[in-house]
Amino acid sequence: xxxxxxxxxxxxxxxxxxxxxxxxxxxxxxxxxxxxxxxxxxxxxxxxxxxxxxxxxxxxxxxxxxxxxxxxxxxxxxxxxxxxxxxxxxxxxxxxxxxxxxxxxxxxxxxxxxxxxxxxxxxxxxxxxxxxxxxxxxxxxxxxxxxxxxxxxxxxxxxxxxxxxxxxxxxxxxxxxxxxxxxxxxxxxxxxxxxxxxxxxxxxxxxxxxxxxxxxxxxxxxxxxxxxxxxxxxxxxxxxxxxxxxxxxxxxxxxxxxxxxxxxxxxxxxxxxxxxxxxxxxxxxxxxxxxxxxxxxxxxxxxxxxxxxxxxxxxxxxxxxxxxxxxx
Amino acid sequence: xxxxxxxxxxxxxxxxxxxxxxxxxxxxxxxxxxxxxxxxxxxxxxxxxxxxxxxxxxxxxxxxxxxxxxxxxxxxxxxxxxxxxxxxxxxxxxxxxxxxxxxxxxxxxxxxxxxxxxxxxxxxxxxxxxxxxxxxxxxxxxxxxxxxxxxxxxxxxxxxxxxxxxxxxxxxxxxxxxxxxxxxxxxxxxxxxxxxxxxxxxxxxxxxxxxxxxxxxxxxxxxxxxxxxxxxxxxxxxxxxxxxxxxxxxxxxxxxxxxxxxxxxxxxxxxxxxxxxxxxxxxxxxxxxxxxxxxxxxxxxxxxxxxxxxxxxxxxxxxxxxxxxxxx
Numbered sequence: 152x153x154x155x156x157x158x159x160x161x162x163x164x165x166x167x168x169x170x171x172x173x174x175x176x177x178x179x180x181x182x183x184x185x186x187x188x189x190x191x192x193x194x195x196x197x198x199x200x201x202x203x204x205x206x207x208x209x210x211x212x213x214x215x216x217x218x219x220x221x222x223x224x225x226x227x228x229x230x231x232x233x234x235x236x237x238x239x240x241x242x243x244x245x246x247x248x249x250x251x252x253x254x255x256x257x258x259x260x261x262x263x264x265x266x267x268x269x270x271x272x273x274x275x276x277x278x279x280x281x282x283x284x285x286x287x288x289x290x291x292x293x294x295x296x297x298x299x300x301x302x303x304x305x306x307x308x309x310x311x312x313x314x315x316x317x318x319x320x321x322x323x324x325x326x327x328x329x330x331x332x333x334x335x336x337x338x339x340x341x342x343x344x345x346x347x348x349x350x351x352x353x354x355x356x357x358x359x360x361x362x363x364x365x366x367x368x369x370x371x372x373x374x375x376x377x378x379x380x381x382x383x384x385x386x387x388x389x390x391x392x393x394x395x396x397x398x399x400x401x402x403x404x405x406x407x408x409x410x411x412x413x414x415x416x417x418x419x420x421x422x423x424x425x426x427x428x429x430x431x432x433x434x435x436x437x438x439x440x441x442x443x444x445x446x447x448x449x450x451x452x453x454x455x456x457x458x459x460x461x462x463x464x465x466x467x468x469x470x471x472x473x474x475x476x477x478x479x
Numbered sequence: 480x481x482x483x484x485x486x487x488x489x490x491x492x493x494x495x496x497x498x499x500x501x502x503x504x505x506x507x508x509x510x511x512x513x514x515x516x517x518x519x520x521x522x523x524x525x526x527x528x529x530x531x532x533x534x535x536x537x538x539x540x541x542x543x544x545x546x547x548x549x550x551x552x553x554x555x556x557x558x559x560x561x562x563x564x565x566x567x568x569x570x571x572x573x574x575x576x577x578x579x580x581x582x583x584x585x586x587x588x589x590x591x592x593x594x595x596x597x598x599x600x601x602x603x604x605x606x607x608x609x610x611x612x613x614x615x616x617x618x619x620x621x622x623x624x625x626x627x628x629x630x631x632x633x634x635x636x637x638x639x640x641x642x643x644x645x646x647x648x649x650x651x652x653x654x655x656x657x658x659x660x661x662x663x664x665x666x667x668x669x670x671x672x673x674x675x676x677x678x679x680x681x682x683x684x685x686x687x688x689x690x691x692x693x694x695x696x697x698x699x700x701x702x703x704x705x706x707x708x709x710x711x712x713x714x715x716x717x718x719x720x721x722x723x724x725x726x727x728x729x730x731x732x733x734x735x736x737x738x739x740x741x742x743x744x745x746x747x748x749x750x751x752x753x754x755x756x757x758x759x760x761x762x763x764x765x766x767x768x769x770x771x772x773x774x775x776x777x778x779x780x781x782x783x784x785x786x787x788x789x790x791x792x793x794x795x796x797x798x799x800x801x802x803x804x805x806x807x
Binding site: 176177252278282285286287289291292293294413417418419421422431432434435439442457461462467468471472474475 | 496497500501504505577580581584601606608610611613614615617618619620621622740741742744745746747748749750751752753754755756759760762763764767770785786787788789790791792794795796799800802803804806807
């Protein structure tokens with residue numbers, strides 16, 4: 152066993168940068184390198200000492216890396232990279248296409264079992280910490296309703312989906328909770344609300360020269376899983392406005408479980424996040440779960456895993472007796 | 480494997496009644512019976528069909544019960560009953576004497592390992608769900624401060640400690656957060672606060688005839704672990720006032736992790752509970768973790784466990800694929 156958990160990053164955008172920053176806050180882990188499909192010279196880690204390698208050579212590092220943190224997008228990168236890299240590495244990713252989680256789980260599970268690696272998927276805050284709070288809420292309060300609200304905030308996965316559309320030069324997507332829906336939940340009404348009743352989606356797009364706005368708008372609002380089921384607004388803006396108003400990446404939201412026990416006693420559990428940087432927070436969750444994935448693999452476990460399968464103590468650098476003494 | 484998880488309750492006060500009520504909300508579990516040291520005829524379960532057995536016969540039920548939920552107090556009942564019952568049953572308890580958790584863990588671990596049972600300790604909301612949120616918070620946001628606040632609410636463990644004092648006929652204890660401390664945390668000051676700076680403790684006591692008020696007050700405020708480290712006020716009231724003002728058992732509180740990532744981005748995680756009935760909520764957590772303890776034992780695990788050791792998916796009646804599909 153190495154002195155440090157040896158971690159590498161596959162894909163170096165906002166999320167990859169966040170993982171590098173989070174690793175620097177965790178002294179039991181060490182960043183071995185960054186893998187990118189881009190020309191290595193054009194990739195500049197925060198720490199200039201961190202080596203950058205071409206993605207095409209990643210297999211040759213199988214013996215040098217304990218955990219590979221996958222920082223690509225869910226729409227096209229992860230469905231391909233996840234199952235491929237699970238053949239060589241214990242991996243952690245933030246796959247967030249809710250509709251296909253079980254397909255992705257199956258696609259990871261086979262190569263990971265065969266290789267004896269752990270493939271820990273859908274880590275972050277939603278999916279991830281919000282998922283856990285939905286599970287805890289309904290397990291503890293068996294009779295009740297669970298509500299997840301997001302925003303106002305920038306969604307990385309949906310912004311990437313917007314940017315994948317032909318004709319889009321720059322794009323961001325914000326999710327906003329419906330004020331009316333929140334008010335009803337907080338009054339304890341336990342209303343039935345569809346996801347589209349709870350939120351609206353706003354996209355801000357800079358078009359490529361010559362792109363047709365109506366075609367771009369139609370492609371976005373009809374995109375399955377991402378936008379088709381929501382009220383989606385698309386705003387077209389220029390480069391200057393985009394740079395001025397849409398460069399920060401805040402987010403937040405909450406999960407509420409509103410339940411009843413015994414002879415009608417109301418019980419409420421609320422989990423909320425106020426995030427100055429969404430990618431840095433997601434990255435911080437990935438790094439904590441990278442520690443857990445490493446420990447699961449060290450124990451001889453293999454196969455696909457989600458946050459539901461990971462005992463919370465495995466996330467902490469503290470040993471079990473210290474955790475009990477300090478935090479129980 | 481039985482059709483239902485067969486559960487029994489050891490000790491039938493407010494918490495035991497809450498466990499009975501929670502089991503009725505979970506159709507995969509069945510209450511086999513209640514064990515009490517009191518005369519069985521004087522113990523009246525919510526459901527009159529539930530059999531009541533003397534605690535002295537509990538060993539003879541080893542083959543009939545999958546999980547024993549221990550509903551005694553942490554001060555005198557659990558340190559004795561926990562290690563004893565772990566010899567015969569997979570157990571779940573709400574042990575809450577923070578200062579001695581590792582001693583209690585060791586006392587459970589030996590008999591449980593020997594018997595092949597799981598002894599899951601310190602389940603509830605604090606310790607329990609609050610402990611988990613402290614662990615998640617510091618694992619995900621490595622640089623930051625964690626704050627736990629309680630109340631205003633009635634504390635079961637501390638009320639029982641008050642009632643254990645000679646001369647006390649009836650007693651309750653409320654924990655109140657310090658308003659000043661909360662305000663500082665919410666401003667993002669990350670202040671250093673001792674537990675006694677964050678909270679005050681208020682006790683309401685009805686004295687036995689002839690008991691000396693000053694002696695009772697001194698015994699309470701100097702009780703180690705429970706009161707000695709806090710600002711504690713003791714109020715003496717009469718039976719009528721007690722019945723009118725101190726019969727409900729609400730509670731609540733929150734855990735805040737205030738952290739920083741990357742280049743100084745503020746990140747905040749807040750977990751809060753608003754509980755109409757503290758014992759019913761603690762009981763609901765015990766029942767969800769009883770399901771998990773059963774599953775751990777079915778897998779062949781044995782020994783003492785805490786919430787840190789339990790994968791969250793084990794709490795849910797849903798199977799892993801359903802959990803992923805519905806909650807991830």
